[in-house]
Structures are given as structure tokens and as C-alpha cells.
Amino acid sequence: MIYQNILNGLCDIYNLPRIKVIFNKDYLTNPNAGGQYNFITNEIIIDENEQCIMEILFHEFRHYWQYRRYAKIFIWWTCRSMGLFHKLYWTKFCSIEEDARIFGNTLGESNRKDLLGLYSTEQLCYLRDNQTALRYAIDYVENFL
Ligand SMILES: [Zn+2]
Structure with missing residues (x-):
């Protein structure tokens, strides 16, 4: 096939x-x-x-x-983000989706691999539990990257 x-x-x-x-x-x-x-x-x-x-x-x-x-980041977003995955799905901050969106839409010509290493899982946990820091991080990724 x-x-x-x-x-x-x-x-x-x-x-x-x-x-x-x-x-x-x-x-x-x-x-x-x-x-x-x-x-x-x-x-x-x-x-x-x-x-x-x-x-x-x-x-x-x-x-x-x-x-x-990027197993840790992939597992974090899909299993440990506790709602952030769906809430941030369409933003660049959801690095696994933004990377897959660009890769899929260009049939592999482009990607956002740069976003995948931007935050460690420890930082993502910190951001998940701190709304102010999370807003700042989303704003940074959306506007400057
Ligand atoms: Zn996807």
C-alpha cells in the first residue's frame, strides 16, 4: 500500500x-x-x-x-501536562505539536526541532504549576521564536 x-x-x-x-x-x-x-x-x-x-x-x-x-518531552506533553496539552495545543508553546504541525504541513521540508529542547521536563512542571511564569513563557515563545 x-x-x-x-x-x-x-x-x-x-x-x-x-x-x-x-x-x-x-x-x-x-x-x-x-x-x-x-x-x-x-x-x-x-x-x-x-x-x-x-x-x-x-x-x-x-x-x-x-x-x-525526545522521549521525556513527548511523554510529558502527552501524559503529564495535566490539561496543558489540550489548552495549549494550537500554540507554539506546545512544542511537540508545533514541530509536528510544521513537519506535516510541509511534508517533511521544515520543522520546529528548535522548540523541542527549549524547556526541560522539570521546567515544564514548574511552568505548569505557576500561572504567571507560564503566561510569560507562552508570550516569549509565541512572540520571539
Ligand atoms: Zn499531533
Whole structure:
């Protein structure tokens, strides 16, 4: 299948083990998402009814890459941010999403890897629990980076 072949190519280019892509929205843990990289099953799931399959495939591959290269940050945002992930999803501050958005929308031509190392998980915990510091950090990332 063409999309599996493209995913295999991406895995090879980025020197990662090959993983499967499954087209079945019933496997999405978030029914509102068009796609998902599930790091438990190590699979990419895509809603078969989506229009922009290629962008979603690149976006979800990027999450797989993040999980392998920036595991702590990826896990923090997806499991430990306690609501910040959804609240800040569309901002640059949500580094894993901004990076995956740019990578997906440009089909791998660009990315925001620079954002992934900007904050450590310890700093993110501090920011999560300090609203004033968090507002300042969001403002900084949104306006100066
Ligand atoms: Zn995403």
C-alpha cells in the first residue's frame, strides 16, 4: 500500500525501526483526532475518512520520531501536562505539536526541532504549576521564536 511504503521510507531516512500505519478510526483513542501515533502499540492510526492523509501521515510520523529522540518531552506533553496539552495545543508553546504541525504541513521540508529542547521536563512542571511564569513563557515563545 502506498502510505505504508511512504512511512517505511520515512523510517529509513530517519534511521528508525519501521512501524505500521492502520486506517481505522475505531482504533483512535481520541475520536476527534484525524490521526494518532500510539506509543504503547507503536502504530500510527489514521481515520480512513480524512482528506489530507499525506499531511497526517507526516505529522504522526513526526510524533513517532519525537518519541524516539525526545522521549521525556513527548511523554510529558502527552501524559503529564495535566490539561496543558489540550489548552495549549494550537500554540507554539506546545512544542511537540508545533514541530509536528510544521513537519506535516510541509511534508517533511521544515520543522520546529528548535522548540523541542527549549524547556526541560522539570521546567515544564514548574511552568505548569505557576500561572504567571507560564503566561510569560507562552508570550516569549509565541512572540520571539
Ligand atoms: Zn499531533
